[in-house]
Amino acid sequence: MNDLRAALQRYFGFSAFRPGQEAVISGLLSGKNVLAVLPTGQGKSLTYQLPTLMTGQLTIVVSPLLALMNDQVQHLQEMGVKRAVALNSMLERQEQLAILNHLDRWQFIFVAPETLSRPDVLTAFAHFPIGLFVVDEAHCISEWGPDFRPAFLQLGTIIQRLQPRRILALTATAAPRVQDDIKQRLGLSPATTLAIVHSVNRPNIWLDICPINDEQEKLTVLRRLLRIIPGSVIVYFNRKKRAREVAAALAADDIAVGLYHGDLDPLSRRSLQNQFLHGRIRVICATVAFGMGIDKNDVRAVIHFAPPSSLAGYLQAIGRAGRDNLPAAAISLVGPGDIPQMLADAERGFPSAGLIQTFFADPSQFQHDESAEIVLLRRYQHFASAATVQTLLQNTQATRQAAAQQMARFFTAPATVCRRQLIVNAFDPHPMTVRHDAHCCAVTQPPQLFGQLSKFPWPALSPSSAALTPSVLSVAVRLKKLFPALPQS
């Protein structure tokens, strides 16, 4: 496999692969389809980037999130790969045409599933040879809750139409049942498909659950935690409003904090990510959107201020800690109202049978309705009949509630139950037995937690890069920094 290593060195400047990468890439290069389950932080995108650069054929990457797509394109362009583009609703019709009429100009096209199922887009792609068809976050086919996008269900048909040479389904967390779903719905037959599954376990991340009495105490505990934990921290919320409040409170403590949510404009998002990456912002208060597509190795802790809606979501989030394989912590602050609220959220937002019928009979009467139920139905509008949608939604709702209940059990199980074992059992096809001790996981009251973290083997802080200049500068200084080599008038 010296050729692969040489290519890795040449295109990315790395001398060694991360676990699983090499197997996925050689599988693809030998002509197989691959289902790859690699834990977050193991460089999933490299597994399609390298073969694409080596073969020079067109790669289509289906991606569920706009922000994620743009981050991937940005990342490639920073590497010097200019022939990468995101085809999505952010582009004008004219721009989309410019891409579709000249597919030969591109090496990587990132596309949202909704865009890809459009007839004009499909027709353009059908006339062009596709080397590799990548389904990123492939678990979305099976478990997508209320954000579930029915366009994912169309991918099987789309693959049949486009006949790509190879297919790569990527995910960080997929329970065996979900893996079966992915294979079946993408039409990946056992004979042509290689499944490469790595344990979801991240041994360097210590797991802690900390029961909290009320929201006020949560903030107090968080403040204390941020004094103990050295280095970068991501705090996850399930409500934008709460994230904003806590970020404001932390800023008042003079903590370098940033607020990240899905509605940020691209420039602000990029700025925030860069500032976090280079250590100018130490703490990010984020809704679930943050972390996709940024590769920061030295996040020392991920703190959940509110419980995520599924164990898979929890894993995705904590996977952003300790990518340098040095000790890191995943801490969940769980208040008395949190679990009931999470379970209630899982029930909410699903339209009744009556509403589904009314909507499908005449969608135009809901033109200005922005309620969660109608927004959801609008996504289904072009994909199925009212009856099919009702069945689909019932299934999705049931899956989502089951996921929430699994998450609830994770938080409420007796203190003696090993949380890592619960995760491994839920996601690994052949679960190992975890050696549980104080360095593995714990359920702690706040004082114990502070004690544990004070003697935690934190690695030395990496010197933060001072390459980026902070914040607001005067016009003259900024122009000088933009164009240092040129004489200024």
Next chain:
Amino acid sequence: MPTFLVQLFQKRHVRPITMYHILRGKRTFSNLYAAFINDLLPYWGLLPHLERAAYEKEIQSLIRRNQLVADPDGYLTVTDTTEIDQSPMWWPRHVAGLVMPPYRESGDLLTLAVQLLSQLSQHDPHFAPVTPHILIQQRVKQWYRQVAQSHLAAVTAELADLLDQLPPIQALVVVNRFMGRNLDVASWDDLAKQCHLDPFIVQLMWVDGIAQLYTLCQQPQNQYWRPLFPPPTAAVTASAQTTMQLLPGRTIHQVAAKRRLAESTIREHILEAAMLGDQVLTETPEWGLAPVGCDHVQDFFRDRLSAIAARRMKEDIIDE
């Protein structure tokens, strides 16, 4: 945003939904007419991404707090008791949405051009363009090759000179939203803190600054930056211009038949030209309108035409 909205409604007579469409730049005749009659044309398309729900929430909250009052016809007015800063601390004075390319597009063009200049002048070919828009990327690349590449020093000098003509605070906002090699944008929040202003106002300042730079670039001495932007757009649509070219010597009825359009459309074209064209228009017998009092639709057209004329004469007097 609330203060800005109250100031927009002040001394005006507009339905909230119309104001929304004006701010988003949704071009229909009735939106244009409302904008013209209420002196709102400069703010046309000022907030193209304003969300309906967010806007309505602000309006409802202003009504609850009695800062705006809805009259029986659904128009909003500012209450007498509302304490309004008569001269707001800062107000957009250079925007002219109807005759400029969209601000976001001009802003993206400028930001990407500066990024490209900064990175390439420091020999850094590997960078991700700030905007994902292909057409903007293409336009900037073309501009770079045709204009900037061989005159780097002069191009940056012209940029510095252009920024120098902006009010200092706006130059600060615009220049801090540029990025380049090893230089990131400043966040709206940081800028707001620095300027002691609301982040919303800072964003408006940026929009107004972009509009100002766009206008400055149209002057002949600014030869390097002008080709970066699309030329100004005509306020009167091509279709209305065609109507106006056909109209002399023909009745409205004849023009409608010739163009296979409804007579009401032709009347709207005339009103559009009357509002946005070069000249003040008044009714001529050639148009073949029914005598006053015979047809209320045609009378309504007459009323609007004279309202427009009256409004434009007033403007002319103010201008002098």
